[in-house]
Amino acid sequence: MKLTTTYEPDKYESKVYALWEKHDAFAPKHRGSQDSYSIVVPPPNANGDLHLGHGLTLALEDIAVRYHRMKGKASLLLPGADHAGFETWVVYEKYLASLGKSRFDYSREELYSQIWDFVDKNKTNYLSQFRALGASVDWGRYTYTLDTKIVNQAYKTFEKMWQDGLIYRAEKLVSFCTYHGTGFADIEVTHKETKGYLWHVDYPLTDGSGYITVATTRPETLLGDTAVAVHPDDARYKKYIGKTVTVPVVNREIPIITDEAVDQAFGTGAVKITPAHDQNDFDMAERHSLPRISVIGHDGTMIDPSPEQYIGLSVAVARDKIAQELVDNGSLRQREEITHSVGHCYKCDTIIEPLLREQWFIRVASLAKPAIQALKKDAITFYPASKKKQLISYLENLRDWNISRQIAWGIPIPAFQSSEDPSEWIFDTRVKEESITKGGVVYHRDHDVFDTWFSSSSWPYATLDFPDGNDFKNFYPLSVMETGADILYPWVSRMIMLGLYTTGEVPFTSVYLHGLIQDENGQKMSKSKGNVVNPIEKVHEFGSDAFRMGILSGETAGSNRPYTESKIVGARNFCNKLWNVARFVQEHVPKDTPQKPEIVSAADHWLLNKLQHTTDAVAGLIETYRFSEAYNAIYHFVRDDFADWYIEASKGSANPSMLRFTLESILKICHPFAPFITEAIWQQLGWSSELLIVSAWPDIPKAHTAHAKDFEEIKQIVTESRQLILAMGLKKPQIEHTNDIVDAHKESIIRMAKLGDVVHVKQGRGLQFISTRHPVWMHVTDEEMSHYKDTLVSQRNEQHSIQSRLKQRLDNPGYTKSAPEHVITQTRDQLKESEAAVQLLEKELERF
């Protein structure tokens, strides 16, 4: 079948994907190599649409997997989707609000099953989006984060930790969003610079000998104060140590204590201590065995031990009212404006309240230790390398991980509390039951669910059926974990810790982190800014292949980068170039053309040389995850070497076997990047019965470098001819030469340079070329040449300066003594070339 003039992606993409699926081409199979290669896709939110970041992720992962598949390895790209606990919960709450309902209208069980259905309906979007992006994922292994095997793995991990004493339940401060009604891990809190006031409040000494002034940004929390702290060395307050003060408003007597943590320079140097509502105060209270008094509730209003008139008021209102009361009773000394950083909910921007809550915590230090060791031993290669160091220092400073979440959407925590002794908890997986009986005692289930990251941190091995599955044996540890740099801490760090804890091995041997894709102005994309680019729209507009290559072009591991549509346009144009190259080749390759290339001309040698170089470079670059550079190498080979030179040179006399072999090789090395168009061309050509996707990575026969160099000379002659023609405004001029190799390429040179003729002579006339070793002349009149004098002069001057630089270098004894031989040789050659050029130029100039 004959190819059309332009490539129309939507005519081929879905058919090609269906063809792959029909042949089960995505399933990992050994094809010549005993090795395997494995990636699990970081599961996107099952409820949402894919964004540009997913598009980039899938492109990069798919390129790596397609390449290794062609290298003959059993290669797996495992797809999945995330229930995305809190994320989906937020979406669903909004949906409920649109119906005029709220989470308080339903039980947790009802909510769970509603959300299950809600997600199920939207899940199909993302399946088709994976296909549109060309991801060669093995659909048979598709895993959802709420699949039984994933849930069971979370239970097993929890149980093992429980038995190993790594899980504990404690009343600690939890970062709590009072709007969403759930706690977070420290890492999920967004800190923002916020304007506020620093209030200076007098706390009278109980013995009546005066007062001590404390500074606070949160006067309302004084209702829960249990001490005032000063630095032990602070001379101003030495005399007060051991005394007590009375808390204004509530008139509670509290001690004045000393602690190194107090900063003498900040505020008044005296701090009120509210252990139930501030992490530092909590820590200090631990050290000094101070009581904790909670005065703020989970809904963000003041609660019981607060004086009656405050109960039920929001924190903000209570703050104003306390401030007024302090003014009224004369204890407010001053109020200064300050900017300080305040934790906010990353979804709803509500100020995070540190609240006392009994929750499940993981002792992280003992998990972090082996992870740190593994990282220090380089068990995992990081792209970019700098992330390793960052991760180590993060792991060295971890606080215990709060894994309880007070939302309905997630995996229920398999823990039950004794109805007889509230301090007694047991592990049990009968989470569908509200309460269970064991040994005659009734136990009630914890209503909380796991932090999503807890279960998703088992993703690398849980998806592979740890511990007994074949997949686990064949594909673990994963070859690479490719994901966003923003989830290095919340996800990658925990996968490493849990992987080592559960399997005894690192979960992956490399980590590739891509940066954020910003909008074209370098701003973060967000729905509220309205600057979000939908990858699927771009796929429809430019084609999936163009999207993949455009989105990865210019990509460097770890760094953020603006979205550049012109790169997708460029990639679309490149696809069209591929298409038309194939059209040309198809026309010039008869049916009986041998598959093996017959290497005849200098151009053949030259092209094979380039092809081999490119193929090796692309392989090496993909193996080291330098995708953008690999794409560049292909791009320039196809456009510059093959299309602009070899095909142009072929127009006189084509070598069908070379055209065929080169096109096939190009389709292969392009395939990981542009899977649809390459497979579409491959199928249209019909030269092979196998699919391109499972064909072998090309093996390029050796060419002779000397012959290849001959073609370089031809290129020089053509290029210089074009330059002279343009510079002097010539029409179909004639060139003269003395060389047989030039004769052999006569027709090509005439066509490519648009010459009148190429004549073999004994001694040429006109202007001699300077860029080629062969004597070649442009046959021009002195009149025509006179327009060119200025150029000749500037060329000569330039050569002079090059020469003096090279001479200086060679005259330097330090250089000739220390520089490696090949560098010196190179310099000598450059000097010789330059000298020859100057000689020619001087000769030409003599005529004027």
Add this chain to the structure above:
RNA sequence: GGGCGAUUAGCUCAGCUGGCUAGAGCACCUCGUUUACACCGAGGGGGUCGGGGGUUCGAGUCCCUCAUCGCCCACCA
């Protein structure tokens, strides 16, 4: 406060272990409708590689320092 990274052509970025007469894409200028392709081809202009200092025969590349920008972590009573 600690850490990491960036600063190279108008724009977006390559340049890995020092050898560069500093590259690419886009944009720009000139020329060209040659039947694979105008989603094209040919030719060209444009950079003292953020400033300063150092190491070296040689520095965009290594070291120090300053400046600007970005990100992350901690603290901010």
